[in-house]
Amino acid sequence: MTVEAAAGLPTAQTEAENPLTAGLERLPVPPTTLVIFGATGDLARRKLLPALYNLAHDGALPERFNLVGVSRKEKAHEDYRAECEQAIRQFSRRKPDEDVLKALLEHVKYVPGVFDDDSVYAELQKVLDGFEREAGEPLNRAFYLATAPTFFPVIVEELGRSGLAKHEQAEVRVVIEKPFGTSLEEARELNRRVLAIFEEPQVFRIDHYLGKETVQNLMAFRFANGMFEPLWNRNYIDYVQITAAEDLGIGSRAGYYDKAGALRDLIQNHMLQLLCHVAMEPPVSFTAEEVRNEKVKVLKSIPEPTPEEIPKIAIRGQYTKGHAGGEDVPGYLEEEGVPADSRTETFAALRLEVDNWRWAGVPFYLRTGKRLARKVTEIAVTLKPVPHLAFNQAGSLGVQPNQLVMTLQPNEGVSLSLVAKIPGTRMIIRPVNMEFLYGTAFLSESPEAYERLITDAMRGDATLFTRNDEVEAQWRICDPIVKAWEASPEGLARYEAGSQGPREADRLLRPGDRWRAI
Amino acid sequence: MARSDAIWSEQGTTPDAIEAALRRLLIQRHAEDDNYVPARVLNMIVFVDREWSGEIANRLRGVGRYSASRLLVLAYEPRRERLDARVMIASDEAPAQGSLALLRETVVVELGDRHLDDLLTIADPLMVTDLPTLLWSPHGHYDVLQVLLSLAQAVLVDSVDEPIPHEAVDRAWRLSGQAYVVDLAWLRSTPWRERVAASFDPPRRRPELRAIESVTVRHQAASTVSAMLFAGWLASRLEWAPGTLATQGETLLGKAHAGRSSTARQEVELRLQADPELQVRGLSGLTLQTASGRELSLERGRGGLLARAREPHGAEHTWRIPGASRGETGILGEGIRQALLRDPTYLPALTAAQAMLP
Numbered sequence: 001m002t003v004e005a006a007a008g009l010p011t012a013q014t015e016a017e018n019p020l021t022a023g024l025e026r027l028p029v030p031p032t033t034l035v036i037f038g039a040t041g042d043l044a045r046r047k048l049l050p051a052l053y054n055l056a057h058d059g060a061l062p063e064r065f066n067l068v069g070v071s072r073k074e075k076a077h078e079d080y081r082a083e084c085e086q087a088i089r090q091f092s093r094r095k096p097d098e099d100v101l102k103a104l105l106e107h108v109k110y111v112p113g114v115f116d117d118d119s120v121y122a123e124l125q126k127v128l129d130g131f132e133r134e135a136g137e138p139l140n141r142a143f144y145l146a147t148a149p150t151f152f153p154v155i156v157e158e159l160g161r162s163g164l165a166k167h168e169q170a171e172v173r174v175v176i177e178k179p180f181g182t183s184l185e186e187a188r189e190l191n192r193r194v195l196a197i198f199e200e201p202q203v204f205r206i207d208h209y210l211g212k213e214t215v216q217n218l219m220a221f222r223f224a225n226g227m228f229e230p231l232w233n234r235n236y237i238d239y240v241q242i243t244a245a246e247d248l249g250i251g252s253r254a255g256y257y258d259k260a261g262a263l264r265d266l267i268q269n270h271m272l273q274l275l276c277h278v279a280m281e282p283p284v285s286f287t288a289e290e291v292r293n294e295k296v297k298v299l300k301s302i303p304e305p306t307p308e309e310i311p312k313i314a315i316r317g318q319y320t321k322g323h324a325g326g327e328d329v330p331g332y333l334e335e336e337g338v339p340a341d342s343r344t345e346t347f348a349a350l351r352l353e354v355d356n357w358r359w360a361g362v363p364f365y366l367r368t369g370k371r372l373a374r375k376v377t378e379i380a381v382t383l384k385p386v387p388h389l390a391f392n393q394a395g396s397l398g399v400q401p402n403q404l405v406m407t408l409q410p411n412e413g414v415s416l417s418l419v420a421k422i423p424g425t426r427m428i429i430r431p432v433n434m435e436f437l438y439g440t441a442f443l444s445e446s447p448e449a450y451e452r453l454i455t456d457a458m459r460g461d462a463t464l465f466t467r468n469d470e471v472e473a474q475w476r477i478c479d480p481i482v483k484a485w486e487a488s489p490e491g492l493a494r495y496e497a498g499s500q501g502p503r504e505a506d507r508l509l510r511p512g513d514r515w516r517a518i
Numbered sequence: 519m520a521r522s523d524a525i526w527s528e529q530g531t532t533p534d535a536i537e538a539a540l541r542r543l544l545i546q547r548h549a550e551d552d553n554y555v556p557a558r559v560l561n562m563i564v565f566v567d568r569e570w571s572g573e574i575a576n577r578l579r580g581v582g583r584y585s586a587s588r589l590l591v592l593a594y595e596p597r598r599e600r601l602d603a604r605v606m607i608a609s610d611e612a613p614a615q616g617s618l619a620l621l622r623e624t625v626v627v628e629l630g631d632r633h634l635d636d637l638l639t640i641a642d643p644l645m646v647t648d649l650p651t652l653l654w655s656p657h658g659h660y661d662v663l664q665v666l667l668s669l670a671q672a673v674l675v676d677s678v679d680e681p682i683p684h685e686a687v688d689r690a691w692r693l694s695g696q697a698y699v700v701d702l703a704w705l706r707s708t709p710w711r712e713r714v715a716a717s718f719d720p721p722r723r724r725p726e727l728r729a730i731e732s733v734t735v736r737h738q739a740a741s742t743v744s745a746m747l748f749a750g751w752l753a754s755r756l757e758w759a760p761g762t763l764a765t766q767g768e769t770l771l772g773k774a775h776a777g778r779s780s781t782a783r784q785e786v787e788l789r790l791q792a793d794p795e796l797q798v799r800g801l802s803g804l805t806l807q808t809a810s811g812r813e814l815s816l817e818r819g820r821g822g823l824l825a826r827a828r829e830p831h832g833a834e835h836t837w838r839i840p841g842a843s844r845g846e847t848g849i850l851g852e853g854i855r856q857a858l859l860r861d862p863t864y865l866p867a868l869t870a871a872q873a874m875l876p
Contacts, residue, residue, distance in 0.1 A: 018724055019755045020715035023863035028716035059709050059822070059841030063716045099821025103840035136827070136835045137720075411618055439618050440557050443584050443855045 030171070031064035032140040032458045033131050035124065037115060037155050038147035039069025039080070043177065045087035047208075048146060051450035053088040053096060056104040060451075062458060064139060066107040066131045070124065072114055080110035093448060107131075115151045121162035128164070138169035142458055145176050152176055153193040160197035175204040175457045178269055179260065180466070183482065184475035191468045200468055204457040209270040210464040211449030211456075214408040217438070218277040218379075219286075221406065221414065228404075229282075231383065233358045238401060239510070241365040241380040242274050245372040245518045247324055249497070250346070254337030262348040263316070263485070266368040268478040272299065273466075274408075275364055278379055279354050288462035292470055299473035301356040310484045311491065313352070315505045316345035319371040322497030329371065329497045343492055345485065346370040347501050351508040352477070363510060371497040373518045377408040380516050391427050400431045405516075413437040527604040533643045536603045536625060540644070543607045547621055553613030557620045560857060561651040562586030563641055563669065565662050568593040568628060574656055577850055582610075584851035588646050591626045592637070594659070598630030601640070637665055645669060652700070652857040660689070667696050672857040677703035677743040678799050684875050686743050691872060694865055700856045703741065704864050705849055706800035707748040709841060710816065713823060714752075714806070717814055727756055728776070729809040732787040736803040738796040739768070743871070745790040745801060746770075750870035751863060758786055763874045768792035772874060784809075788874070799846065 021027055034052075036044050055061045069080050085105060088096055109127050113120030132139050143159060145152050156174060159165040165172055176194070181187030194203055209215055222228060231237065244266050250257045257265065276295040283290040305313055320331035332338060332346050347369030354364060383402040391399075403417040415435040422428045456464055466474075485491075493502035500518050509515070524547055526539040547554045566574045571593040578589065606624045613619035625644055633640060645651055653670035655663045656679070667673065673693050680686035686703075693699050718727050733752060737745040753760045753774050763772035770790040777784050796802040796818070803817040811830035816823045822840040829835075844852065 018715060018719045018727070020711070020718060020727070020752075022755065023861045024712055024715060025859070026712055028712070028719040030720055056822075056840035057842045059712065059839070061840060063713060063825070063839055064837065065840075097821065097842040100840045100842045101821075103821035103838045106838065134835070135837070136829060136833055437555060437618060440555050440587075440620060441559055443559055443858065445583060 026058075026060055027459065029060070029062040029455055029458045030140050030460075031135065031137065032062045032142055033066040033068060033128055034142045034144060034454070034458070035068045035070060035128075036144045036146055037070045037151070038145070039110070040071040040073060040083065041146055043146045044069070045083075046091050047448070047450045048144065048454070049084050049087045050092040051448055051454055053092050053101065053104060054094065054448065054451055055455065057094065057097060057100050060455060061104075064135050064137075066109070066139070067104075068124065068127055069108070069110045070115075070120065071110075071112065074112045075110060077108070077110050081105045081108050084108055115147065116154050116158065118158070118162065121158050121164055125162060125164060138167065140171045140173070140458065141167060142173045142175060144454075144457075145174065147177075149177075149179055149182070153190055156194050156197050165197050171202075171460060172198075173202050173204060173457055173460065174198055175206060175454075177206050178208075179264060180205050180269075180471045181475065182260070182264060184472065184479035187471050187475045191472065195468065201460070201462065203468070204453075204462055204465040205467075205471060206453060207269050207273055207466050208449045208453065209273055210466075211451075211453040212408070213446040214412045214438075215274070215277065216464070217412070218274075218406065219291075222277075223282050234360055234362050236383055237362055238382045238384045239363045239365065239513050240275075240278055241382070241516060242271055242278070242367075242378075243380070243516065243518065244271055244274075244368040244377045245374060245501075246368075246370050247372060247375045247498075249319070249324075249329060249371050250332070250335055250338070252336070254335055257346075258338055258342050258344045261316075261344045261482075261485075262346055262368050262370070263478055263482060267348055267350060267366055268474055269466075271366050271368060272474045272477065274379060275352070275354075275366065278381070279359055279364070281358070286463065288465075291463050292467045296467070296470050296473055297356075298354060299470065299477065301354045301359070302352050302477050303355060304476055305480045307480065307484055310481055313350055313508065314481045314485075315347075315349045315493065315502065315508055316485055316491065317347035317369065317493040317495045317502035317504065318342075318344070319346050319369075319497045320494050322371070322499060324371060324498045331497065332370075343489060345492065347372075347493075347495060347505075349501070349505040349508055350481070363513070365508060365513070365515070367501065367505060367515070369495075369501050372501055373498055375410060376518060378516075379406045379408070380404070381406075382513075391429055399429065411437055411439065413439070524607040525604065527602075529602045530600045531603045532601065533640050536605060536627070537643050539605050540607075540623060540625065543605060544621070544623075547607055547609075551613050551619070553617065554609060554619050554621050556607075557587035557622050558646060558649060560586045560854065561588050561590070561645045561649050562854065562857075563590045563592065563645075563651060563653050563666055565592045565594060565653075565655040565657075565659055565666065567657045568595040568598075570657060571626070577847065580847035581851035581854060584854045585622050586652065586854060587649065588623045588644075589625070590641060590644050591624065592641065593626055593628045594630070594662075595628060596631050598628060599632060600630075601633060602628040634662060634665075637662065638668065641666060641669055650858060652854060653697070667693075670697055672698040672700055674700045674853050674857070675702070677701050677747075678706075678741050680743075681740075683742045683746060687746065687868065687872050687875055690868055694868065698857070698860060699864065699868075700853045701747070701864065701868075702849055702853050703744045703799075704747050704861075704867070705852050705856065706741070706744050707751070708852075709823070710748060710801055710804060711751055713816055713825075713839060714804070714814075726808045726810065726812060729784075730756070730776070730786055730806055731784065731809050732789070732805075732807040734789040734791060734805040735801060736791045736793040736796075737801050738799055739792040739794060741799050741801070742770070742790060742792070744799070746871040746874055747864075747867050748801060748804070749788055749790060749874065750867035750872075753870040753874075754866035755863065758870075760788065760870050760874045763788065763790065763876050765876050768794075770874075770876060 276298045279298045280294040349367035352364045381404040385401045420432045493504040495502040524543045604626045609619040651670040652672045654674040677686035735745040758774035758776045760774035763770040774786045793802040805815040813828040815826040826836045
């Protein structure tokens with residue numbers, strides 16, 4: 001037996017495989033030209049360009065890589081390169097290496113124009129052809145739509161009309177930022193228009209939460225540790241609570257946030273994704289289709305809320321002035337750019353049920369909000385209490401059910417609350433925590449979510465992107481609530497900035513259940 | 519620069535006293551601020567000559583976040599009679615609100631010949647139980663290395679350190695039978711391997727892997743082993759049977775047989791060429807030629823690798839592939855990180871390199 005065979009490695013005998021990739025931590029990314037629509041916007045400047053720089057720094061960009069920025073403002077290639085450089089210097093997670101930065105910027109071009117103008121796409125075609133001539137080979141194309149959502153269908157249709165959506169000798173992909181629609185109807189319409197031009201495997205819908213190491217770790221935690229799976233069902237789990245709390249207000253995002261609100265901003269996408277990760281069945285394999293199939297099954301198991309149910313399963317709130325970080329802070333209505341009569345929710349909490357064999361009867365509580373007491377994103381799984389307790393509880397803090405808390409930020413880790421005896425002559429017990437912190441256990445630095453997502457999109461790996469049916473299934477759950485809230489001015493609770501959120505959220509809880517302190 | 523240090527030292531000490539000091543200092547740090555938490559990733563044992571221990575300490579300080587959670591430096595001075603020790607617990611940053619500050623522990627034990635027989639009983643109690651342990655003996659001392667191997671799951675070597683490639687490759691091979699070998703000479707070739715893998719990854723390029731007919735690897739004069747490991751990697755991945763290389767001046771020349779059937783055998787020319795211009799360890803460039811006449815060259819350059827492709831019809835393209843140089847400190851850090859991973863391609867590459875040894 002060869003050493004390779006003994007090590008279980010693929011060899012040159014495996015025709016379809018590239019035998020040189022075995023053992024490499026970083027898999028090759030095909031030669032690609034990335035086109036960013038909305039190239040001068042905040043997302044491009046703060047996230048995409050720094051992510052590209054960091055990939056370049058690590059030698060993780062494709063062997064052949066070009067970047068084209070497309071935006072409305074007229075400017076020369078050199079001016080756009082200077083803007084890229086400035087954005088990278090300002091927002092990169094590491095100080096740029098001058099030589100690497102220069103090498104990256106050598107392959108950057110800019111195409112100005114409005115997104116519904118055919119001539120923009122004709123010019124873009126010329127630039128893309130020029131890159132291919134220079135390379136002497138066909139290059140994959142990835143179109144990244146980092147624009148306002150209204151332009152998504154416009155750009156996609158222009159790409160189709162101009163012939164840029166097809167390439168005889170290379171792959172063409174489109175990356176679409178969130179939000180993917182603001183309602184079920186819009187999401188369906190957007191899917192229809194996108195899929196009229198591209199095939200589903202070419203479409204990469206971003207939910208940047210999925211690119212976070214912490215979210216990916218959830219799957220490793222659940223499916224690579226045998227001790228949890230036997231307990232991971234309605235027989236042992238009492239309820240699940242998912243919290244995404246922010247201590248900050250809306251900052252300069254009033255324009256976006258006041259139209260979106262907490263439900264659309266976080267619950268419809270990120271928090272339902274977290275719920276899927278908690279509730280999904282183990283996939284047969286970690287391929288994009290298998291993982292997404294399982295997540296869609298979870299979403300389909302959550303009943304669409306009826307108008308009668310909504311007040312019982314959904315609570316919204318808006319912060320008033322209060323205190324944060326030791327300072328007085330304004331209420332939502334006093335924030336710059338917010339209409340004085342805004343009824344947008346800055347807090348939302350839901351109680352959802354996953355009606356399937358594993359989870360029937362287990363409530364999933366979701367809550368998110370701005371200007372809460374603390375910044376924390378966590379999933380807390382509360383186990384059912386023990387059926388009988390032989391100890392005398394007098395003089396002790398009492399027995400609490402075990403709680404498994406997976407913290408996604410700020411200190412990623414897992415803690416398990418247990419009950420232990422207080423040292424002494426009597427059997428007095430109290431809860432203690434067994435804690436594991438990811439930060440203490442790894443040497444590697446986590447890449448930014450966008451670094452991973454851009455790489456995956458260029459490689460054509462859609463595992464961390466949402467599929468068309470997944471997006472629609474998410475909207476199917478949230479859309480009735482959004483509509484009910486928009487239709488009725490009633491029921492917007494107020495909470496003081498820096499607090500735990502509105503007291504009304506307690507109404508969602510079953511008797512005996514309680515929100516964890518934020 | 520460490521922002522927070524706690525230090526203990528004692529002359530004429532014992533492993534028990536050192537271990538107790540470690541525990542006490544950790545409790546003190548945690549009591550000061552419960553956001554101080556000890557890193558629990560990796561133990562590292564370094565056996566060094568005491569007179570050079572400062573230089574090794576400097577190298578290890580440079581690896582930053584890749585530092586072992588607990589570093590045990592056994593500083594050896596042959597005539598030393600007394601066991602002296604220092605314990606340092608340091609954090610790179612003070613804990614900010616809501617965030618952790620990781621503590622890393624360094625234990626320096628100064629010892630002499632008289633302690634070598636009991637080395638295991640000195641080192642073992644000072645390791646964090648259940649953490650993987652990496653062993654490094656940068657100044658040789660292979661007899662001591664053999665003793666300490668029973669405490670380690672991985673051993674760090676730099677095959678370039680050995681002046682005779684034969685000895686370096688044979689030693690790495692023998693060590694591979696006892697622990698997982700992390701060879702810095704191998705890690706220096708990682709970006710080159712990644713780029714060659716990427717160049718042939720597009721499906722239209724993959725068939726050319728079977729048509730490679732010459733490989734030239736240019737390397738720093740002292741880094742022959744890095745070049746051999748790179749060539750060995752290609753040979754093992756592509757199922758070539760390499761023959762012994764012959765020395766011709768500063769170059770090693772030879773052939774490998776590609777293809778498994780006797781009728782389809784094809785020879786691949788191998789050329790490992792010392793580059794007198796390159797001052798740092800590792801490779802300076804490589805050129806691959808295929809039977810179709812395509813040639814791919816990669817050269818070390820500022821801000822990344824300079825690539826040149828010449829097509830069969832004569833067209834030539836040059837471009838730069840961005841990537842920052844890791845430097846020797848970065849490679850050492852990478853070596854420490856690799857102790858927690860397992861690269862299944864090193865051993866086959868080493869085996870192929872062994873077959874090439876002149």
